[in-house]
Amino acid sequence: MLAALALIWVGVDILSGGAFLTPRNLWNLSVQTASVMVMATGMVLVIVARHIDLSVGSVLGVVGMVMGVTQTEFLPRLMGYDSPFIWVLALGAGVAVGAAIGLLHGVIIAYLGVPAFIVTLGGLLVWRGCAWWITSGRTVAPMDDAFRRMGGGVEGAIGSSWTWVVGVLAVAAIVWRALHARRRRQQVGFALRPVWAEVVVAGLACAGVLAVVLVANSYDLPPRVAERIAAARGLVVPPEGLSIAHGLAVPVLIAVGAGIVVTFLARRTRFGRYVFALGGNPEAAELSGVDTRRITVLVFVLMGVLCAVAAAISTARLNAATNAQGTLDELYVIAATVIGGTSLSGGLGTVAGAMLGALVMQSLQSGMVLMGLDTPLQNIVVGLVLVVAVWLDRLYRSRTLKGAA
Amino acid sequence: MSAAQPLVAMRGMSISFGGIRAVDDVSLDLHAGEVVGLLGHNGAGKSTFIKMLSGAYHPDAGEIRIDGQAVTINSPRDARRHGIETIYQTLALADNLDAAANLFLGRELRTAWGTLDDVAMEAETRQVMARLNPHFVKFKEPVRALSGGQRQAVAIARAIHFNARILIMDEPTAALGPQETKQVADLILQLKREGIGIFLISHDIHDVFDLADRVAVMKNGKMVGTAPTHAVTKDQVLEMIILGTRPSIQ
Ligand SMILES: Nc1ncnc2c1ncn2[C@@H]1O[C@H](COP(=O)(O)OP(=O)(O)OP(=O)(O)O)[C@@H](O)[C@H]1O
Numbered sequence: 001m002l003a004a005l006a007l008i009w010v011g012v013d014i015l016s017g018g019a020f021l022t023p024r025n026l027w028n029l030s031v032q033t034a035s036v037m038v039m040a041t042g043m044v045l046v047i048v049a050r051h052i053d054l055s056v057g058s059v060l061g062v063v064g065m066v067m068g069v070t071q072t073e074f075l076p077r078l079m080g081y082d083s084p085f086i087w088v089l090a091l092g093a094g095v096a097v098g099a100a101i102g103l104l105h106g107v108i109i110a111y112l113g114v115p116a117f118i119v120t121l122g123g124l125l126v127w128r129g130c131a132w133w134i135t136s137g138r139t140v141a142p143m144d145d146a147f148r149r150m151g152g153g154v155e156g157a158i159g160s161s162w163t164w165v166v167g168v169l170a171v172a173a174i175v176w177r178a179l180h181a182r183r184r185r186q187q188v189g190f191a192l193r194p195v196w197a198e199v200v201v202a203g204l205a206c207a208g209v210l211a212v213v214l215v216a217n218s219y220d221l222p223p224r225v226a227e228r229i230a231a232a233r234g235l236v237v238p239p240e241g242l243s244i245a246h247g248l249a250v251p252v253l254i255a256v257g258a259g260i261v262v263t264f265l266a267r268r269t270r271f272g273r274y275v276f277a278l279g280g281n282p283e284a285a286e287l288s289g290v291d292t293r294r295i296t297v298l299v300f301v302l303m304g305v306l307c308a309v310a311a312a313i314s315t316a317r318l319n320a321a322t323n324a325q326g327t328l329d330e331l332y333v334i335a336a337t338v339i340g341g342t343s344l345s346g347g348l349g350t351v352a353g354a355m356l357g358a359l360v361m362q363s364l365q366s367g368m369v370l371m372g373l374d375t376p377l378q379n380i381v382v383g384l385v386l387v388v389a390v391w392l393d394r395l396y397r398s399r400t401l402k403g404a405a
Numbered sequence: 406m407s408a409a410q411p412l413v414a415m416r417g418m419s420i421s422f423g424g425i426r427a428v429d430d431v432s433l434d435l436h437a438g439e440v441v442g443l444l445g446h447n448g449a450g451k452s453t454f455i456k457m458l459s460g461a462y463h464p465d466a467g468e469i470r471i472d473g474q475a476v477t478i479n480s481p482r483d484a485r486r487h488g489i490e491t492i493y494q495t496l497a498l499a500d501n502l503d504a505a506a507n508l509f510l511g512r513e514l515r516t517a518w519g520t521l522d523d524v525a526m527e528a529e530t531r532q533v534m535a536r537l538n539p540h541f542v543k544f545k546e547p548v549r550a551l552s553g554g555q556r557q558a559v560a561i562a563r564a565i566h567f568n569a570r571i572l573i574m575d576e577p578t579a580a581l582g583p584q585e586t587k588q589v590a591d592l593i594l595q596l597k598r599e600g601i602g603i604f605l606i607s608h609d610i611h612d613v614f615d616l617a618d619r620v621a622v623m624k625n626g627k628m629v630g631t632a633p634t635h636a637v638t639k640d641q642v643l644e645m646i647i648l649g650t651r652p653s654i655q
């Protein structure tokens with residue numbers, strides 16, 4: 001997966017004459033991927049549980065509209081335009097609506113027994129229609145200033161010092177995890193991996209973190225913005241110009257946060273264990289006393305919440321809520337999840353893989369834009385890559401399974 | 406058998422699937438420390454009968470008493486609460502999970518934080534499996550990658566690990582080699598000595614004669630009859646299975 005990503009990055013960089021692997025492009029790439037990444041983390045659990053959600057793009061659309069109207073029309077009437085609470089309340093309203101939609105889907109699927117494919121195909125039409133209905137198709141803009149930070153851009157980046165803080169924390173977490181896992185296995189007397197292997201694995205992860213920090217910190221703010229900030233802080237602008245870095249973008253942090261939370265749910269909680277058991281063998285899960293219906297409902301509620309988070313990122317980035325927002329996102333999200341190694345027959349998949357899958361899709365797309373390919377050609381390439389990627393994954397997997405047996 | 410109160414008493418159990426009477430008015434008792442062998446041809450209704458006790462199916466009619474108390478078993482969870490553990494004919498394993506995850510499915514061990522304690526679960530799994538299959542080493546792999554016998558060992562381990570009082574074994578040795586079958590036989594005798602009541606479903610009439618205190622024979626969803634193992638011959642039992650008639654005994 002990582003190898004495929006590296007291949008695409010280097011290939012596209014060469015074909016576009018070095019325009020791809022620049023801090024600026026990589027930074028933008030990360031921001032553009034964030035919303036699909038967030039939804040892909042939830043789609044992993046949906047597909048692992050042998051379901052599908054075709055409605056995520058429309059749910060994003062309707063939730064974005066709800067958040068837009070809440071912060072531009074509803075809340076300002078109550079508390080004025082500059083209230084610092086507007087962004088939280090708008091986000092809260094969106095999350096609540098997302099969760100409610102997921103609950104509705106989940107209940108119909110789990111308790112009324114309508115297949116998820118049908119329920120969410122219906123949802124795709126229903127929620128797109130609702131998004132239009134809320135404002136009769138009118139675009140809602142502009143968004144609250146604080147809310148807009150969730151979308152990235154100049155205001156939506158945390159600057160270089162905080163980026164270093166995040167980087168150091170991430171490295172600390174990686175090292176702590178490795179040590180903790182090792183100690184725990186030692187306590188019960190299990191075989192341990194050789195120390196050098198642990199060091200290499202943790203070292204690579206730390207190097208990855210460092211690379212991300214360096215890239216984010218080498219993309220400077222536009223000079224005019226930098227000057228404004230310097231003026232606000234009372235700094236003197238040196239003659240050769242200011243260099244203030246963006247640092248990590250807020251939406252990227254949100255996406256990584258969503259990835260960590262969902263991975264935690266999937267790997268370390270009963271809920272996640274049951275989702276995988278359900279996907280592996282629904283009958284076995286049932287016979288082991290797992291409440292499979294409740295688990296199914298929870299999976300869809302989680303998906304709804306993640307759609308709301310993605311909607312916040314996307315409306316904040318566009319600085320508007322439109323009724324076409326999120327159109328076709330379901331396809332990108334499902335494609336990212338499947339490219340990321342989640343098996344459509346259920347029981348198998350990783351959140352990290354799906355996030356990488358999203359990055360692969362977005363890399364291809366923006367790479368082709370940089371290379372000046374026409375949109376129809378872009379679609380053809382993305383479609384072919386999806387099929388080929390899953391085919392290669394299948395080949396690879398059947399080889400390793402045979403090797404293991 | 407003994408005059409003592411039966412551990413499990415099932416009376417007049419019936420269930421149909423779309424008009425087919427899979428189990429029709431079947432009654433059977435099980436005492437503590439007793440092994441009852443349940444025999445019958447394919448499709449006789451043995452698995453369906455015990456699934457009403459394990460909570461997988463809801464009977465259309467009938468009554469289940471445990472220690473003389475009428476109980477309703479609406480789900481596998483209810484059954485487990487009454488100390489009923491089941492090894493299903495299909496094994497009921499999630500193929501994508503490893504042995505420990507399957508063994509503890511529905512009853513995971515958790516850390517003080519409420520998260521899954523995979524290390525502790527693996528440690529306990531290693532202990533139980535050592536008792537059943539000392540050569541077993543594939544603790545990290547999904548059970549899909551195990552042999553039929555190894556999978557069966559995982560299913561047996563799951564049933565015996567949680568201090569069952571009533572154990573249902575639906576063809577527990579079908580995929581096992583001679584050595585492992587012997588191990589399971591020893592295990593059954595040991596569990597019996599501990600006072601556990603066991604329903605043993607098997608097509609191997611010799612196994613049943615070696616292990617069971619009583620045999621019960623089903624045919625076409627009906628109970629043909631039960632008899633103490635020492636009071637009947639294998640030929641008589643075969644006759645019950647094939648012809649569905651009670652031999653004239655005692
Ligand atoms: N879920 C079901 N739906 C419909 N029919 C069923 C179902 N389960 C069992 N039956 C039917 O009930 C009858 C009894 O099946 P059961 O599985 O109890 O047989 P069995 O005695 O366990 O046979 P075997 O020795 O092959 O395991 C069969 O005719 C079977 O087709």
Ligand SMILES: [Mg+2]
Nearest residue numbers: 451452453494
């Ligand atoms: Mg059967």
